Amino acid sequence: MKKxxxxxxxxxxxxxxxxxxxxxxxxxxxxGTLVEPFYLLPIGYLLIAIGIISLFVSKMKKVNR
Known part of the structure; x- marks a missing residue:
């Protein structure tokens, strides 16, 4: 779990x-302008993508050992 x-x-x-x-x-x-915290959407998607990619990389390192 630590990895x-x-x-x-x-x-x-x-x-x-x-x-x-x-x-x-x-x-x-x-x-008439829309007021919303739009910045949270791309940041959220980017962080989720980084988490998934780093999980995939750490799994691949474990498999290659």
Missing amino acids: YILSLIPFILGVGCLVSFNMIGSKVAAD
């Missing part, structure tokens, strides 16, 4: 970003 902690941290942070995006929500301002 996979570096893979789990970005994955958990990414899921946290996506959950917080949904919890914060979005609203329409008085002038």
Whole structure:
């Protein structure tokens, strides 16, 4: 489990970003513009991708030994 902690941290942070995006929500301002925390979406997807890739790399290192 200790080897996979570096893979789990970005994955958990990414899921946290996506959950917080949904919890914060979005609203329409008085002038008609959409106000939402859009920055959480690409950061969340990027962190999930990094977590999956690092898990795959650590698994491949274990298989190659």
